[in-house]
Amino acid sequence: xxxxxxxxxxxxxxxxxxxxxxxxxxxxxxxxxxxxxxxxxxxxxxxxxxxxxxxxxxxxxxxxxxxxxxxxxxxxxxxxxxxxxxxxxxxxxxxxxxxxxxxxxxxxxxxxxxxxxxxxxxxxxxxxxxxxxxxxxxxxxxxxxxxxxxxxxxxxxxxxxxxxxxxxxxxxxxxxxxxxxxxxxxxxxxxxxxxxxxxxxxxxxxxxxxxxxxxxxxxxxxxxxxxxxxxxxxxxxxxxxxxxxxxxxxxxxxxxxxxxxxxxxxxxxxxxxxxxxxxxxxxxxxxxxxxxxxxxxxxxxxxxxxxxxxxxxxxxxxxxxxxxxxxxxxxxxxxxxxxxxxxxxxxxxxxxxxxxxxxxxxxxxx
Numbered sequence: 001x002x003x004x005x006x007x008x009x010x011x012x013x014x015x016x017x018x019x020x021x022x023x024x025x026x027x028x029x030x031x032x033x034x035x036x037x038x039x040x041x042x043x044x045x046x047x048x049x050x051x052x053x054x055x056x057x058x059x060x061x062x063x064x065x066x067x068x069x070x071x072x073x074x075x076x077x078x079x080x081x082x083x084x085x086x087x088x089x090x091x092x093x094x095x096x097x098x099x100x101x102x103x104x105x106x107x108x109x110x111x112x113x114x115x116x117x118x119x120x121x122x123x124x125x126x127x128x129x130x131x132x133x134x135x136x137x138x139x140x141x142x143x144x145x146x147x148x149x150x151x152x153x154x155x156x157x158x159x160x161x162x163x164x165x166x167x168x169x170x171x172x173x174x175x176x177x178x179x180x181x182x183x184x185x186x187x188x189x190x191x192x193x194x195x196x197x198x199x200x201x202x203x204x205x206x207x208x209x210x211x212x213x214x215x216x217x218x219x220x221x222x223x224x225x226x227x228x229x230x231x232x233x234x235x236x237x238x239x240x241x242x243x244x245x246x247x248x249x250x251x252x253x254x255x256x257x258x259x260x261x262x263x264x265x266x267x268x269x270x271x272x273x274x275x276x277x278x279x280x281x282x283x284x285x286x287x288x289x290x291x292x293x294x295x296x297x298x299x300x301x302x303x304x305x306x307x308x309x310x311x312x313x314x315x316x317x318x319x320x321x322x323x324x325x326x327x328x329x330x331x332x333x334x335x336x337x338x339x340x341x342x343x344x345x346x347x348x349x350x351x352x353x354x355x356x357x358x359x360x361x362x363x364x365x366x
Contacts, residue, residue: 001302003039005313007256007278008172008197010130012103014039015273015313016297019260019283020107020133020176023291025081027091031098036291037298040103042200042281045080045135046088047109048120052145053082061209061220063235073236074284075209077140077220077229080109085123092127107176108165109135109147112157117164131171133258134162134196136187137178137203140229149203152178155190162194174198174258177243179236180206184243185250198256199247200281202240204230232284237262241275248276248321264289266300273313274320 003014018024018033018041025044033041047053055078063073081088095104106129110116121132136158138148151157158175166173175191177184179202188199206228210219218226240261247257259277263269264285272280285293301313310316325333351359 001305003298003301003313005278005317008131010103010172012039012279013101014298014301015277015279016040016269016294017042017103017105017258017279017281018286018291019281020045020135021076021283021287022078023283023286026083027095030091030095030104033286033291033294034095034099034102037294038102038291040105040130040279042105042107042133043088043092045107045109045138046083046085046120046124047080047147048085048116050082050084053079055079055082056222058220058222059229061229063209063233071288072234073207073209073231074233074288075207075220075229075231076204077222077227079142080107080135080138085120089123089127092124092129096128096130103130105129105131105133105174107133107135109138109142112146112151112161114164117161118168121165121168125169125171129171131174132165132169133174133176133200134165134191135176135203136161136191137176138230139178139180139204139206140227149178149180149206152176152187152203153181155187158187159190159194162191162196166195172197174200174256176200176203176260178203179239179243179261183246185246188247188251192252192255196255198258198278199251200258200260201247202236202243202261204232205236205239207231232262233288234262234264234268237268237271241271244272244277245275245321245324248318249324265293266297266304269297270301270304270316273316274318276318276321278314278317 005012005015016039020042024030024041030041059077061075062071065072106124108120110120136152142148173196175196177188208228244259257277258279259272260281263282269280
């Protein structure tokens with residue numbers, strides 16, 4: 001089955017992209033992902049001066065299920081690429097030479113200086129990459145240099161910096177948004193005003209994965225200390241879906257969405273697409289499962305399309321958005337459907353009549 005989709009004039013073999021991070025940290029791993037069947041990849045974020053980037057060890061932490069020890073949450077305090085930009089430029093060229101039909105997106109980040117952003121844009125663009133993703137959303141480390149989410153939390157900066165890039169970019173520009181903000185639409189719309197053709201959402205959620213009760217130190221612990229980091233994996237999916245749906249309903253027509261956040265299988269990916277994402281990005285899932293997880297993603301999407309009668313991937317995008325409403329409208333629709341009695345049974349004073357777990361189950365839809 002044809003799983004291709006054209007987004008901002010770029011034809012992706014399938015809608016599954018490696019998210020920016022360790023899975024796209026150099027040409028070798030990018031090549032492995034394309035060999036495995038990924039439709040595209042967003043390489044790890046690059047900047048002009050890699051010498052300013054120093055990663056620590058350990059830099060990951062896991063949140064596990066209390067029932068079966070499954071990893072349900074993942075925190076990282078990893079920074080952007082610490083590899084020289086000169087090395088990256090050569091590798092971008094080589095990857096595009098070896099994999100001309102796979103889509104390579106360069107994630108870029110710089111300090112708040114027009115000259116630096118435009119210099120980086122020109123340098124990377126000349127390698128033949130297919131698009132840019134502007135990292136306005138890394139929630140830790142880089143913020144100390146007024147980068148990452150320090151920009152993404154301020155709509156005026158998003159618009160200004162995006163305009164600097166689009167002024168010299170000849171390829172599509174996506175802006176990657178932070179979830180650590182009250183209303184994700186505001187910086188997203190600002191980036192669109194600056195010329196962004198698409199929005200990637202969401203990046204990781206600022207978090208503390210836990211505290212070691214033996215040492216009393218927050219985790220991940222580096223020389224006895226820690227910092228809040230970015231939270232990802234399946235636990236963030238409901239938050240990501242909510243924000244993607246807000247963008248799906250709130251962005252101007254023609255502005256595309258690349259959905260990110262807790263995607264671990266085809267079911268998850270399809271949910272994002274139904275809420276408006278044309279492509280989906282996976283980073284933590286690949287770190288935990290490996291690049292071959294793309295097999296299930298493609299098989300699951302193809303089966304879903306066959307089962308539901310979809311003839312092309314674009315037909316899925318945004319299909320579920322019309323079913324969002326307001327609480328007032330839900331009450332109105334319920335009454336019109338002659339379910340007023342069922343609604344009355346959900347009043348707060350009914351809770352005392354049954355065990356709280358039983359009442360919770362009664363009011364749950366899935």
